[in-house]
Every structure is written in structure tokens, then in C-alpha cells.
Amino acid sequence: MIENVWLITALPLAGFIVIGLLGKRLGEKLSGIIASLFSAAAFVVTILIFMEVLAKEESARKIIVKFFDWIVVGKVNTAVAYQVDPLSLVMTLIVTGVGSLIHFYSIGYMHGDKLSAKYFAYLNLFMFSMLNLVLGSNLLIMFLGWEGVGLCSYLLIGYYYETKEAGDAGKKAFIVNRVGDFGFLIGIFLILFVFGTLEFSELEQLAEGHKSGEMVIFWITIMLFIGATGKSAQIPLYVWLPDAMAGPTPVSALIHAATMVTSGIYMLARLSFLYVKSPETMMIICIIGALTAFFAATIGMFQNDIKKVLAYSTVSQLGYMFMGVGAGAFSAGIFHVMTHAFFKALLFLGAGSVIYALHHEQDIRHMGGLRKKLPITHFTFLIGTLAIAGTPLFSGFFSKDEILWKVFNYSPAIWLIGATGAAITSYYMFRLYFVTFYGEMRYHEHGDHKVHESPLIMTVPLVILAALSLGGGLFGIPHILDFFHMGNLLEEFLHHSVSDSSVVSHGASTEIAMMAMSVILALVGFFISYKVFFKGKRVPGKDEEYSGLPKTVYNKYYVDEFYNIAFVKSIYHAALILWRAFDVFVIDGIVNGVAKLLRNLGGGMRETETGVVHDYMMYMAGGLVSFFVLLFLFFL
């Protein structure tokens, strides 16, 4: 089955082609079913391959399946090939598994949308690109997938393209990503220049020959990291993600929670052998991750759109993943990718369920009292909230804790930022939970649009994801809590695929103390939220009521406005000048000038056709005389 790994990407591609061509005829429901089935089929294939790989022993778990040579230039031979190893399998399982659930969910959510065949085509195309990204055996295939998901992100964010908001959001996502991609490309060029190959397996071997801290490794890793900040929404390129909430909610769940945004982490993990050779870059990554985590969390505290809260939460959680990676704990970062995929997708789909029930109301100030009306949604949302806040036994607890522990060993200062962020996370997530589901119902039911639970096809995925959010922690039980002696399954599984430069310089007792610390912080956030929003039944105020610091935070610290002035407007004006001065004046001038010249020449020549025979005779005489003059000179 491993040789048939191409099926995993071929199935969604087939779905895209079929729905893309026949979508109008198939109709909404059928398109959705086809898309979902193809995704699910890809998941099944992944499971089969996974089991086959599990059966092999540890050192034999990297299999490269080559399809054909692609770019062969000089000494560089880039093939179209997939690398089947633990890391790519983990990612593929997440993408196909969670992705399929979201496909099924979408069938219910997009009900009534007349263009949903296009939606499912795009979803399948996205799956195809993302799977190429994680399965590719070299940087070129990965970059193809990278760009592909960027494109699908643009298509899906701007799905409701008739509204300016959606169109702008799509463009913003694509353009900001592009800035990051520029860095990525420079990184690829440098790698090609230095190592002469783009294959991961070859790079891993070649990297052995370089010393730690070399200048060129630093630049390569920094450039690639810039690409990661674009795709994974870190400072300074995170600004597209909150705007991306303009797209349909399942899209937010899939792309901006579970899969695409994690590409950056995956890329870092994939090239971990390179990153461990550049401690400076790792430090930068860790710091940026921490700052982002904290910064985004503060913004999330004040947001009133249910999706925006989750969006900033995503940015924040991605920051945690980068923190872990920066501290050298690559597998911890991947672990958090996995758990985050579960609970964030769950939260987004749950939010989608709420939005669906309330007929596309997204402001939490108009929600409330939905606990009884939407029981399943409420219950699963609660599980998701508990998971993200880091409640013990839930998956989020294990993954976030592992990261914080490794970061504490790396740098207590950075740990402090991360821990504070965790407290804030707990606070704003419970704020969201309480305001949305408790209190009196501020939503006005009109006519026959009663508020009721979403259909099964939407609630079943919620339940599945809730179970995963709960049990997902089993994959990474840390040693000190390993009562059943399972071992850290994920870390062992990933052992040979990713490097690990994390240090543990403190003992087990410190570890337990830190763990307790995280729980306490989470509880602190919970309690504040509980007091204000549950007991106090406070509802966030109207927009005009904000002032001072809260107003600044609520307005995202005016970062977008700053970017607009500093970058957008200046480039726009520069382009305008260039256009006027150069394009119109010089180039058009040349082109028009040539035309004018020819016209005048022609006009001049036209004057010779007088129709007067004498003039023609003069021309003849002149020619004759010239001929003879030449003859004469020749004889001279």
C-alpha cells in the first residue's frame, strides 16, 4: 500500500476535477457527498499506510516513493516524490481525518448556498495541495503545496466574493502570505546554492557536515522562518488571519485552525536537522512565538465576534507551537499541532453550529442562553474550551504543558510570557463560553426561524472531535504522569523523523511544580471569567463604550492601520509615480514616437507621388545620371 501513497493526493484531486467540471449538474448535495467521500477515502488509505509503517521497525520507517524525475539541471535532480515517514504520516492523518469531518459538516452548513458545488471543489483542491505539502520529499513539492494552499485560502476566504469584506480579506491573505513566501523562496535558493539539492533526505545527510552557528545556516533558517510567519500567522505577518474569518466557518475550521496554518510548524519540523544547527534562529523563533502568543491573547480578551475570538486564539496557539519548536522541542510542537487541530476545529465547527442556528448572527452580545436550545453544540463546545484552556486530562493540557516545560528549561523569561498567555487564554475562552451559552437569550427569534439544534451531519463531527479533544492527550503522556507505562507515544514515533535539541536541566519535582503552576494559572483565568460573566452576568458593552487601553486592544492595537500607512499607501503612491513618469511618459512616448516617426516618414514619401509625369522623369534622369557617375568613377 505504501507504493500507492499517490492515492492520498489523487483522490481529492479527482474530487476537485469531477466537481469542478460537473458541479452545476450534480448539485449541492451530491457535490458535497462526493467531496467528503473522496476525502474520507484518502483518510482510509492513510490509515492503511500508517499501519504498514507501524509494523516496520524504527529505523526502516522512512520510505521515499518516487514517481518521476522532474527538473534535471546540471547536478540538481528534483523528482516528484513523496516521503512516507512518521512526521508526514502524523500530519497526513490530521489533515485527512479532520479534513474529512469538516467536509461532512460542510454538507449541512452550506445547505441552501447555491454555489456550494464550487465550495466543495475548492475544499478538495485545498486537500490536494495541503497533502502535497506534507507528503512531498523535497522543498519544491512542498513549496508547490505551500502556494496551492495559499491559493485555495484566497479562493475560500473570498468565497462570498460579492461582499467587499470577503474580497478584501481574500486579497489580504494572499498578499501577506506572498510577503512571507518571498522569504521562503530566498531560503530555498540559498539551500540550493549551498547544498545543491532540495531533497530532505539528502539535505539531512549534507547538513551533518556543517558546524553549528554557521552564517549561511543562520540565513537559510531565518528566511524560511519568515515564510513560516506568513503562513502560520506570527508577528509581523499575522494580520490576514482575523480578516479571514469573512469566509465560511468550516473553511476557518479547516484552513485556519487545523491544517494550513500549521504548515509553518511542519516545515520547521521537517527541516529540524537544519534548525538545530542555528541556535540564534531558534532563539528568535522562540521569542516571536512567545510574543505572538501573548499579544494575540490580549486582543482576544476584548473581541465580540465569536469567530474573531477564535481567530486570535489560533494566532496565539500557533505562537505556542513556535515557542516549543524554538526551544528545541520539535515533537512537542507537532503534538500541539495535533491537539490544536482537534479542539480548534471543534471550537470553530461549534461556533459554526451556533451561527447556523442563529441564522448567521456572529456577535456574542446578541447571543446567550443557548445552553438548553443547542445541547450537543453546547456540550462539545465546553469540551473544546476545557481543552484549550489546559484543563488536566484534556489533550490541550498535555501538549501545552510539554511545551511550557521545555520552554522553562530553555529560558524562564520566555516561559513567563507564555504562562501569562495561558492564563489569558483561559480567561477569554471561558468569557466566550459563558457569554454565548449562558444568561438570558439576547437573540430575537422571528417567525418560523426558531432556534434549534443543528442537523446530525453537523453534530456528529462535533462529537467525534470532542472525543479526540478529550482523548488526544493519550498520545503524549509525559514520563512523570505515565502511570500506565504507555510512554510518550508521539515522541517515540517521531523520534527519527525530527531532531530534538531541547534540554531538560531541571528535575522531576520541578516539572510537577510547573505543571501545577499551569493548572493554577488556568484556574485563575477561569475564575475571573466565571465571576464576571457567569455570576455577574455581564455582557460586553457596545462598541462606543470602549475607551482608553481597552479600546486600543479592542482595535487590535491599530496594527492594520499602521501597516496600511507604512506599507500599502507608500507602495501605492510609488507605483502611481512610476506609472505616470515611466510607463506613460517614457514607454508610451517611445511607442507613440515610433508610430509618429513612421507616419511622418510615410507622409513625406507620399509627396513624391505627384501624378505629374515630369517629376517621375526627373527621378528617372537622376537615377540614370547617378548610374553613369558611378560607372565613370569605376573606370577612373
Next chain:
Amino acid sequence: MGESMNLMNITQTHYIVLSVLLFCIGAAGVLIRRNAIVIFLCVEIMLNAVNIALVAFSRGLDQNRGEVFVFFVIAVAAAESAIGLSLLILLFRQKKTLDVDEINSLKGNL
């Protein structure tokens, strides 16, 4: 001028020079005059110049070929003048003028 040239000793060269001179005069006339008939007359001058050259060579080489050719030239010139003059008459009737500069129907799109 060649060494064998002596102004007093009339050789073929003299006749040839005369022929060329008359030809150039005729050509100049064709280019200068605007009256159609006068142009025609100048063309006749040119023809005659050529005839002189032909006869000169013919006699110089002791043949009669050139002379016979000149005979035909004269005959053709006669035929040509008949038709040419009738065309001129028709032209005059149409355009009311014989100024060739006015007869510019061949004029392009000026």
C-alpha cells in the same frame, strides 16, 4: 580624349560625340518643357541622335546592318508619331490644356 583624337581629322568618334550631345539636349528638353507637343519633338531629337550613332558605326564597320536598322527606326517613329499625335488631340479635347503638369490623374492620395 584619346590620343588618336584630332579635331581636324573627322573620325567615328566625332560622330559619336555629336550623337551623345544631341541625345542629352533632347533629354533635357523632355524634362524642361511642359507643352506636350514640344516634348514630343524633343523625343524625336533623341531618336535622331541614336540614328546618327547607328549609322556612324554601320559605316565605320563597312556594313549596312546599322543603316537598315535606322530605316526601321524611322518607320516606327512615323507610326508612333501618328498615334501619339492623335492621342494628344484627344487629350487636348478632354483637358483643354497641353500642360503636362496639369495632367495629373496618376496622382496618389496627396
Next chain:
Amino acid sequence: MDSTALISFIKPVVFYTFAATAVLSAIMVIVSKNPLYSAVNLVLTFFSIAGIYVLMGAEVIAVFQILVYAGAIMVLVIFVIMFLNLRPSLFKIQFKHVFRSGLAVVFMTALFAIIASLFSKGVGVYMEHAQKGEITQAAIDAEGGFQLFSRALFTEFLLPFELTSLLLTVAIIGVVVLIRGMIKPGVSKKGQEK
């Protein structure tokens, strides 16, 4: 006085007289304002040229020149001039005409200078080395120029001779066709003979 000496004295004089007349009257053809004057000057030119022909020893051609050119063609031309009632030229003289004339004179002077200098070198050389034919002056003196000429015309050059007569016929027909439009309708069929 010796006859050859006399000849060698008279020949250049005669030649230069006829040549000068020819050139001068040719120039007068061009220069005269009155087309009638031009025509008459042309006649004079033809006569001079006929004299040149005699000097060269080609009396046959001289006769034809006078008969056909001066006698027929020029008569026709003068008829036409009078028929069209052409007055001395009243054409407006513009700069472009003066310019053109000047340019033409320059061209033709140059042309003459070049060709004359080119030919004058070569002709003598050619004449010395070329193969001569049989119709020498002696032969002409013996049999008579016209006899020799006619013999050639009706034997060696019979085809061109016949074709020329055909050509003349065509010319006549052509003239008649062209002129037909000028004949007013209503004239009896006899008028077609014109």
C-alpha cells in the same frame, strides 16, 4: 590642288557646319516659346542631320530622313499645331519649374560629359580592332548605295520589312479608332472614311 587634300580640308568644315546647325537648332527647339517655331527648328535639325548622313557616306538614310521625317512627320506635327490652335506658351512659370529645368540641365550636362569622355576613349580602339564587313565605300561606288541597301532589305531583312508594313497598318487603324469619337453623330457613313 590635290583632291584628297581638298577633301581633308573641306570635310571638317562641312562637318562642323552641319553639326553646329544641328545642335543650335535643337537647342532652339527647346527654347522657343511658340510651338510652331519649335517645329520649324526641328525641321532644320533634321536637314542638318541628313547632311551628316551624306558626309558619312550613307545617302540612303539621308534620303529617307528627309522624305519621312522632314516631309511627313513634321508636316503632320505642324498640321496638329495649327489644328489645335496653339498659341505661344502662356503657362505659368513657377519656382518648381525653374528648379526642375536647372536640375535637368545639370543632369544632362553631367551625362554628356561622362558618356562623351567614356566613349571617346573606346570608340577609336574598337574601330581598329573590330571586324569589318564587305560594304566598303568602293563597293558602294561600284554598285550604288540604294542597290546594296535594297538587296539587303529584301533578302536578309525581309521579315522585319514585312512586319514593319504590318506595324504601319496597325498604326493607321489605331488612329482611325482613336479619332472615331470625335466625329459628330449624324454624319453619313461616308464620313467614316476620314
